[in-house]
Amino acid sequence: MPRRTPLTVVVNDKMQKRYRYQLVEPVGKNFDPEFKPTLTPQLMLELGVFGGRYMTDGKKEFPKTWFTKAKLSETHDKNINFFRKDASQPLSVWRKKGWINEEHDPRGWFQWYCRYYMGRRLPEEDRRQIRRWKAMRRHIMQIKKNCRVGDWMCHPRQRQALLHWAYDSRVF
DSSP: OOOSSOEEEEEESSSOEEEEEEEOSOTTOOOOTTOOOSSOHHHHHHHOOGGGOSSTTOGGGSOGGGGSSOOOOSSOOGGGSTTSOOOOOOHHHHHHTTOOBTTTBTTOHHHHHHHHHHTBOOHHHHHHHHHHHHHTHHHHHHHHHHSOTTOTTSSHHHHHHHHHTTOOTTOO
16 A cells, blocks of 8 residues: 655665655555565665675655664775675766666665665666566576575675675575
8 A cells, every 4th residue: 555645765874965856655665566576675784785885874864763773884894795795886886887867866776676676667777777686587597406405605705795695695
C-alpha cells in the first residue's frame, strides 16, 4: 500500500545540494517483483562494503539505526570490507562507463538502492538499476559452480562484489 502522503526529502551533502525527492512507498516494501535483494542497506553497512567510504557525509538522509554498527571510514580501506577484498572501482570509472545517474544518484547503485529501500520510486531509473542488479547473478553461478557452500575463501573478491549489490554471498 503506498504512503498516504508522500514525504519530501531534501538532500544537502558533498555531492548534492537542494536535491529533492519524494518517498511514495513504505520503507522496505512494495519492491518491483523482479528485485529481491537479500540484504538491507543497514546490514550491508554493518557487514562492511565499499571500503567503508560510502555516504559518510550523507548520514542525515537515512535512519540513524543504519549507522550505529556501520563500518565506515574517511578513506577507502579494503580491510573494512567483510571479505577484506577490494571489489570496487573508482567513481571516475563508474561515470566513464555511464553507470551513474548524476542528477538523482551521483554516488551510484548503492545510493539508488538506499533511496529505493526508503520508498523513492523513479520508474525509468528503477528499471535500469534493477537490470544492473540482475546482471550480477552471473557471479552467484560462478561461486556455486566452483566453491563448496560456506567456503568463504573461495572467490572472496566476487563474494565481496555481490555484497555490494545486496546479495548475501555468505550463504552459498
